[in-house]
Amino acid sequence: MSMQTQERKHAARPIEFVTIKPLKLMHAVVYDDYGDASVLRTGMVEVPRRQPGQLLIHVEASSVNPIDYRLRRGELKGLLLFGFPRIPGYDVAGQVVDCDADAPFKPGDRVMAYLDHLRGGACAEFVTCPMSVAAKIPDSMSTKEAAAIPLAGTTALQSLRDHGQIAPGKRVLINGASGGVGAFAIQIAKRYEAHVTAVASGSNEAFCLELGADCFLDYQKTDFTKSGQQWDLIFDVAGKSGYLDARRVLADGGRYVSTEPNAKGMFMTLVTWPLSKSGTVMLAKPSAADLRELVELYEVGKLKVTIDSQFSMNQAADAHRRVEEGVDHGKVVLVNRF
C-alpha cells in the first residue's frame, strides 16, 4: 500500500471517545469463602444501585444474628445463591440517601430495615432494600437500638402472634429467653397478656424476670419437658428441645414453634398440622408492618432493647465470635466505622 493511500485511510477513520464512568466504591465487610470468623475482611465494593421502589440507605449500624455465622460457616449453603464475595448482615439502621419522589420516605429520614434472606449485605456503608421492609425510627430510639430490632424482633413477633396464635391468658414457655430473639419474645408475650415462663441459664434469671417473665427455669437444672407442668405455647427459640419431648407438656390444642429450619423440623410441620398439638418450624419474613408494630411497642415503653456489646464494622470478626461463643444477654451491635 502506498504512503498516500495509508494517510487517506487514517484520515477517514472517525475518532472514538470512550467515556469510563468512575465506579462508586464503598467499604464493606466481605468474605470470599466459608470458614471461621477470620474469613471476614474489610473490602471495597461497588455501591449498590437503587431500583424503583427501593431505598438507598447510608448504614449507621447493624447487628449480628446467629444466621450470619451459620451462613459464614457454610451450614446453609442452599441459601447463598449469589456466590462470593458475600457481605453479611440482615439488620440495618441508618439514613435514607435516595428514594422515589412519591415514596413515604425522604432523604435524611432515619430508618430501620430487615434485608432479604438471600442477599443480606447490611455490613457495608450503603444498602438498598424495598420500601416494604423498612420503617421510620422514632426520635426516642437510638440508631443502635434500631439496629438490634429487625431480624430478632420480627422473629419473636411472627413466632408468637402468627405461628403460636398467642392470646391473653395463654401459658407460654420461651426456651432460650435471654438471647436476641428471646428477650423480645418475653416482652411481646407480656404485651399479649400471656403468662410467661422463661428458660435460660441461671445467670440470666434476674434479666428475664426484669423483662416481665412471670417465672423462670434454669435449663442446666430443670428439663422443662419433664417438669410435669403444661403450656399452651412452647416457643423453642434455642432449638434445643424437640416436638416429641415438648408434646408431653403441651396442653390440648397447644402449639410448639421452633426456629430451627432443619429437615426434621420441616417433616414435623407437615405431619403435625392436623393434630391437636401441632409443631411448626418458622422462617421469619421481612415486613415493614411488623417493624412498625415493634416500634409502637417501644414508644409506649413496652419494648426494651438490650445491647450485649458493641463493635465497629472493621471488628466484625470479633462480633461474630461474640455471638458464636454465646452472649451474656441481648444483642451484639455493629457501628459503621471502617
Ligand SMILES: NC(=O)c1ccc[n+]([C@@H]2O[C@H](COP(=O)([O-])OP(=O)(O)OC[C@H]3O[C@@H](n4cnc5c(N)ncnc54)[C@H](OP(=O)(O)O)[C@@H]3O)[C@@H](O)[C@H]2O)c1
Ligand atoms: N427461623 C428463623 O427465621 C430464625 C430467626 C432468628 C433466629 N433463628 C435461630 O434462633 C436461634 C436463637 O437466636 P438468638 O438470636 O436468640 O440467639 P442468641 O442471642 O445466641 O440466644 C441463644 C439463647 O439460647 C439459650 N440457650 C443456650 N443453650 C440452651 C439450652 N440448652 N436450652 C435452652 N436455652 C439455651 C441462651 O441462654 P443463656 O445465654 O442464658 O445460656 C440464649 O437465651 C438461633 O439458632 C437462630 O439461628 C431462626
